Amino acid sequence: MDIRIENLRVFNGIAFVAHSARVSGVGKVPCECGGVASCERCSGSGLREPSDEEIFNMILENDYSSALEHVVFSFEIRGLSKGNAAELLEHRIASHTGRSTRYQSEAGFDFNLPPKVEEILGKHGIREEEYKEMVLRGAAMPEHLPEQEREILRHYAEAIRCSQAAYEALLELGAGKESARYATPFAMHTAYTYTINLRSLINFFGLRLCVRASPEMRELAAKLYLAVREKFPQISRVWCRGYNYAACPENEVRDSPQGKECPFKNPNSRVFIPTRKQIRKGIAPKKFDQEAFERVKEELLRRWSGYP
Numbered sequence: 001m002d003i004r005i006e007n008l009r010v011f012n013g014i015a016f017v018a019h020s021a022r023v024s025g026v027g028k029v030p031c032e033c034g035g036v037a038s039c040e041r042c043s044g045s046g047l048r049e050p051s052d053e054e055i056f057n058m059i060l061e062n063d064y065s066s067a068l069e070h071v072v073f074s075f076e077i078r079g080l081s082k083g084n085a086a087e088l089l090e091h092r093i094a095s096h097t098g099r100s101t102r103y104q105s106e107a108g109f110d111f112n113l114p115p116k117v118e119e120i121l122g123k124h125g126i127r128e129e130e131y132k133e134m135v136l137r138g139a140a141m142p143e144h145l146p147e148q149e150r151e152i153l154r155h156y157a158e159a160i161r162c163s164q165a166a167y168e169a170l171l172e173l174g175a176g177k178e179s180a181r182y183a184t185p186f187a188m189h190t191a192y193t194y195t196i197n198l199r200s201l202i203n204f205f206g207l208r209l210c211v212r213a214s215p216e217m218r219e220l221a222a223k224l225y226l227a228v229r230e231k232f233p234q235i236s237r238v239w240c241r242g243y244n245y246a247a248c249p250e251n252e253v254r255d256s257p258q259g260k261e262c263p264f265k266n267p268n269s270r271v272f273i274p275t276r277k278q279i280r281k282g283i284a285p286k287k288f289d290q291e292a293f294e295r296v297k298e299e300l301l302r303r304w305s306g307y308p
Ligand SMILES: Cc1cc2nc3c(=O)[nH]c(=O)nc-3n(C[C@H](O)[C@H](O)[C@H](O)COP(=O)(O)OP(=O)(O)OC[C@H]3O[C@@H](n4cnc5c(N)ncnc54)[C@H](O)[C@@H]3O)c2cc1C
Pocket: 090, 091, 092, 093, 094, 200, 203, 207, 208, 212, 213, 214
């Protein structure tokens, strides 16, 4: 898929979160000196002011999340399919401005490939651009592919070409963009300018950096996570809901076909995250291996984003 995150901007940072927490009132923390009279940080009291980073981490860990709303991210999302844009918009606590299909012409629109098509292409070493070019040319699908796979590629190609042709014909016949757009598919690219605060972004990542999210939403979440991390490294403390809460709310759904690839569900692994139901039954991880988790996370980011 062709999702791109562009022009990411961050408004306010952990200093402002810490400032808001100090306005509210933040307790002191034990000083590393243990209470030495000459200590500049605690003047011998053994208690010192927490740093911005410490306050931020405490707010995240203790889930005093309203303070996180002061950090705001704005960016553009391009190459998202029109169909999956609906999933993005289900995240209501955000602001978005979308590309208008009433005012912009979609003639010759670009489109995303469905997960199954990507899987077939990957299996046979066919590049996505190569296939897209075949789609537009109306070329025959490669003969050497098994018939079922060739048919999947062919049907999809035909649907896209047919939709593009219908759209353009409707425009030529004077139906207008507002009507012609009804002939466009789920896969057609759209673009959004998006603004979301950190609290809501963490909720978004919690839900979408999960094996149960749809492949395109996982790709969007992984690319967004990587883009955010470059400018706001503290996001590294956050991952799926199971990790964030130390308990996965998916419960038995983790054993469903969609959840079968969850790398955190094996009770014998070093990165086991129990479900809520397992915790209630007394099943808990022996020791969570943070370094192993970070490695699993990087592998998921690589796989889901499609970046090398
Ligand atoms: C794997 C998966 C499968 C899904 N399947 C479906 C599906 O089949 N059908 C479907 O319709 N959706 C589906 N969704 C979307 C899901 O139901 C949510 O709409 C979406 O994930 C947005 O989450 P949210 O409501 O937490 O986010 P936001 O809308 O951004 O809300 C953030 C938080 O604000 C609070 N909040 C927001 N609005 C309200 C409100 N009106 N009342 C009270 N509190 C509120 C809640 O605490 C919420 O968590 C699916 C999501 C996932 C991840």
